Amino acid sequence: MQQITFGMIGGGTVGSGVFHALDRNGDLLAARLGVRVRLARIAVKALDEPRPYPIPAALLTTDWTAVVHDPQVQVVIELVGGTSIARKVVLAALELGKPVITANKALLSAHGGELFAATRKHGANLYYEASVAGGIPIIKALREGFVGNRITALYGIVNGTCNYILTRMQQEGADFAEVLADAQKQGYAETPPDLDIDGCDAAHKTGLLASLAHGFWVEPKRIYVEGIRHVSKLDLQFARQLGYTIKLLGIVKTLAAPKAKAGARIQVSVYPTLIPKAHVLASVNGIFNAVFVRGDVVGDTLFYGRGAGKDATASAVLSDIADAALDLAHGTHGRVPAFVPHERRGTVAPMDEVVSRYYVRLSVVDRPGVFAKVASILSGAGIGISSIIQPEGHEGETVPVILMLHDAPNAALQKALAKIAKLPAVKAPPVMIRVESCV
Numbered sequence: 383m384q385q386i387t388f389g390m391i392g393g394g395t396v397g398s399g400v401f402h403a404l405d406r407n408g409d410l411l412a413a414r415l416g417v418r419v420r421l422a423r424i425a426v427k428a429l430d431e432p433r434p435y436p437i438p439a440a441l442l443t444t445d446w447t448a449v450v451h452d453p454q455v456q457v458v459i460e461l462v463g464g465t466s467i468a469r470k471v472v473l474a475a476l477e478l479g480k481p482v483i484t485a486n487k488a489l490l491s492a493h494g495g496e497l498f499a500a501t502r503k504h505g506a507n508l509y510y511e512a513s514v515a516g517g518i519p520i521i522k523a524l525r526e527g528f529v530g531n532r533i534t535a536l537y538g539i540v541n542g543t544c545n546y547i548l549t550r551m552q553q554e555g556a557d558f559a560e561v562l563a564d565a566q567k568q569g570y571a572e573t574p575p576d577l578d579i580d581g582c583d584a585a586h587k588t589g590l591l592a593s594l595a596h597g598f599w600v601e602p603k604r605i606y607v608e609g610i611r612h613v614s615k616l617d618l619q620f621a622r623q624l625g626y627t628i629k630l631l632g633i634v635k636t637l638a639a640p641k642a643k644a645g646a647r648i649q650v651s652v653y654p655t656l657i658p659k660a661h662v663l664a665s666v667n668g669i670f671n672a673v674f675v676r677g678d679v680v681g682d683t684l685f686y687g688r689g690a691g692k693d694a695t696a697s698a699v700l701s702d703i704a705d706a707a708l709d710l711a712h713g714t715h716g717r718v719p720a721f722v723p724h725e726r727r728g729t730v731a732p733m734d735e736v737v738s739r740y741y742v743r744l745s746v747v748d749r750p751g752v753f754a755k756v757a758s759i760l761s762g763a764g765i766g767i768s769s770i771i772q773p774e775g776h777e778g779e780t781v782p783v784i785l786m787l788h789d790a791p792n793a794a795l796q797k798a799l800a801k802i803a804k805l806p807a808v809k810a811p812p813v814m815i816r817v818e819s820c821v
């Protein structure tokens with residue numbers, strides 16, 4: 383049986399997971415592919431670093447260049463993380479004409495343009511199934527399963543840390559800070575947690591999905607991002623009362639093109655979102671990820687699974703290992719190119735123009751005339767109120783007031799909120815969370 387030899391850079395959590403999964407299912411993979419996969423060398427930070435699955439010392443080195451340049455190594459697996467050494471590893475391998483597998487969404491987000499250009503220049507492919515939503519085969523689904531569809535909407539719960547925190551806040555009525563501290567103690571959240579809870583990790587993944595779905599490279603700076611720090615247990619309680627739950631959603635939606643011959647115009651954003659409790663995404667809880675994709679031919683589809691962790695990520699890397707091995711064995715390295723920019727006129731709509739419904743929580747002094755002033759500012763901005771909740775309080779007390787607002791462009795809403803914030807009866811900056819029915 384033909385054999386393809388791989389070298390791996392990174393032998394930590396994910397790397398040792400890949401080693402273990404290959405050890406366990408290598409024969410199965412060979413039987414299915416008709417090609418045997420051999421992991422010949424693994425570069426690690428330190429030979430004695432702790433790893434969840436042991437790797438035989440004979441395979442290890444601390445010199446990544448030795449692995450990349452090893453003439454036996456036909457494919458390089460990059461599992462270093464970060465964007466500095468990882469970029470060097472990927473470029474060095476591609477320059478040698480060696481295909482590369484990476485799980486690194488931050489690297490692709492920051493340097494995708496350069497790396498994809500290198501794949502074309504050197505005729506070596508880049509495989510990145512593990513970069514988005516861990517074990518969920520969403521990259522394959524978008525590039526192959528849905529190749530005959532225009533993707534009109536995609537909603538992703540793609541950060542397990544945020545989903546875990548929001549789920550516990552919802553289920554336990556707990557505060558953000560309290561759940562975050564506990565999640566860090568239990569290893570469900572990183573220290574520092576900023577990349578996850580400020581939405582950056584979700585933005586890296588959402589940008590990649592948007593680029594693949596729409597055929598033009600979505601620059602990270604065009605993605606509007608809000609994290610979950612400002613979501614309080616009060617918001618989760620009121621959302622529930624109104625029939626919603628709150629999820630950090632990556633949203634990629636096709637908007638109407640402004641002119642007849644203009645290219646695709648899409649919303650690409652990440653923010654906490656009220657979604658109806660009855661929607662399938664509302665039951666995606668804890669560390670789980672899900673991606674809801676609507677295609678113009680297929681209709682609605684849903685992908686659910688573990689978005690992180692050594693085994694789920696290893697499963698995605700194994701899928702890329704299989705593709706790389708088959709492409710080398712059959713000389714089909716360009717069968718599914720890393721990225722095909724085919725929509726040259728595509729644009730990301732500025733957030734100011736994105737229309738949505740809104741949940742707004744105000745802290746106001748309960749006295750006559752306050753609602754009238756708030757309503758007058760909103761109606762002056764052309765924004766309708768669809769519902770109001772105010773728990774019964776005593777006159778003169780500061781109370782929460784919840785407004786559900788009809789569709790309005792972001793710019794109009796922001797301007798109205800700035801005016802509302804200046805009213806003397808409003809005692810804290812308004813909290814605004816967008817509402818998405820995901821239908």
Ligand code: HSE
Binds near residue numbers: 541542543578689690
């Ligand atoms: N930190 C990510 C998450 C996993 O919490 O989902 C790696 O992408």
